[in-house]
Amino acid sequence: MMNVPAFDLKRNYEMLKDELKDAVNRVLESQRFILGEEVEGFEREVASYLGVSNALGCASGTDALLLSLMALGIREGDEVITTPYTFFATASVVSRLGARPVFVDIDPVTYNIDIDKIYDHITPKTKAVIVVHLFGHMAQVEKIEGLLRDKRIYLIEDCAQSFGAWRKIDDDIRYCGTIGTFGCFSFYPTKNLGGYGDGGLVTTNDDYLADRIRKLRVHGLCGEYVHEELGMNSRLDAIQAAILRCRLPHVDEWNKQRRIIAERYRILFDTYGISEFVKSPHEDTDGYHVFHQYVVRCDKRDELMKYLTENGVGTRVYYPLPLHLQPAFSSLGYKMGDFPQAEALSKNSLSLPMYPELLPEEQEYVVDTMAKFYRSN
Template identity: 45%
Template sequence: MSNNTAPPIPMVDLTAQYPLIRAEIEQGLHAALDEAKFILGPNVQAFEKAAAAYLGVAHAIGCASGTDALHLALRAAGIGPGDEVITTPFSFIATAEAICYVGATPKFVDIDPATFNIDPNCVAEAITAQTKAIMPVHLFGQPANLPALSRLADEHGLILIEDCAQSFGASINEQMTGSLGALGAFSFFPSKNLGGYGDGGLVTTNDDALATELRVLRNHGSRERYHHQCIGLNSRLDELQAVILQAKLPHIDAFNAGRRRVAHHYTAALSGLPGFTPPVEDGIGTHVYHQYTVLSEGPEHREEVMRRLETAQIASAVYYPIPLHQQEAFAHTHPPALPVAESVAQRCFSLPMYPELSLENADRVIAAIKHSAHV
């Protein structure tokens, strides 16, 4: 079954995209180096303006990472000790980590078994007098059910903060993720849909006061040089990363279309295959497939399938093997059992996904999956 003469298929191939935009990036980098304005310079300002226009928000504030974007959003929203933030246990640790940074407590609730996103019904049941915010994650590029979550936030006077680390370009009713809550937080980690060549992040908002606070907080709590109104962070988007992001931004819709092309090819082939459940597009929004994540019958089946993929020189990965509520770092939150998240974590695995993945290579992945189904 394995074709050992074929080249390996990685989870993501960052080298495939660079030649397409090499000239734009190199021209921008040379100009930035010649100008030598490296901290909050013209490229950061230009990218923030372009990103705000693309996302349909009044303000887009660059920062040093996606984790910092979440941290800054929570700080600007005034969330702190004694507050609870309802969020998902099925995400990268940064989501809940940022809540702890501000002294608040993450309150984990279960997820929808079809979309892997936070379940609004579980959110509704978890709201208490200490709840200050809801932080959904648009996991794997699938928009969370923001219409339902927005209604809950409005009804209970809560702040809605979107974790958009994996959803740049995803939309709900033609509104981009990051434009529907009070604040949105994006990551530009290299493997993201819009990725830099290092760390970077962005916070979005339509609130002028929040935007002003964010700009102060990201720059050492300073409105004026050497005058500090509060304790802030050193979290500024790097000027050279802004050059790269600015070059990539006009291509993001094409990049996401490439991801959707591969995803739909996978789904057409894998739907109905015994022992596998491909991801679902629930119709709430446009999925941009940061990851293509399937469910196996169980952990032993997953291990066997991933072993066969490895034999065929095809990468796969588990996002995420341990839900956050079961991590030692969050034992102090006294989390309840969350059976859906726990089951998904034991059965999920992700297949290679990037815009430039050829359908020929996608067929190699499919063939390996189908072969494992007959084991």
């Protein structure tokens, strides 16, 4: 039996070990651990990679979202539209500020929020829309961006799972996180650009709002021990910045590798005759999917998952309980049946092993094991 874990960060570490140790050492020698040159260097490099005026490090992807909402003054009585099919943080930051998350069902093909349905949920209280580029596939934000701008509703892109994903818009390549008022990134270790601990980033082309984030991440500081407003303590550690600077130049090659792995899965499903039971994820023709996760829809999901586990293959379910059904959001008053597409996906989606170092023979083993399951069930 082969063992194919859902993630394996060790293989990646082995490749960059010396560089990473040098980077950490550089910070230790400098004895500058909070913000400073290392963080500024990373912010410059990532802004230049994405093609955005400002990139500001913070403590996590969750904080990137929270800081963005705070910078926009979102508060009690406001509504923020988002998807029920995402990680909890996307909507919890809205509630944390006393505002109300308003969910809109997903598009069953892309798994992203159904852009065409957003309009129907806009009310005079709507202050922002958070679009999540789920699993590495950038949503078609350009379809809604102009309309939101006209209505003075802010667009926030949750790019936690999509570093390096882009769409071709009017013949230009536009990276995710450069179209909305804010882009919010996570550097959680398993992300496409992951650090070795928590970390996050806010991007914006608005210099005024960038300045707001700069203040809010240091307790609203505007002069020595003078605090203009209530902010947070949310900075990117210099050690994480140094690690990320070392990893950023490799992210294109890793994303390319993820795409090769995705294509190989698709071909293997055909070769092993299981395409009728397992549906590969969709990619828009004008988009560049970076496959943070490789999430299929499949028949008999729970039994398949159990069989794969018994045979050494690690899988995950993203997400078994959509946000409108989470206990923490019960006060919002949603119920089962409100978002049929999100609910259906939560019952048949399965995330297969996906990381740039995954070997072809490991993928073949994964698909062969899936085929054995479907032959005997």
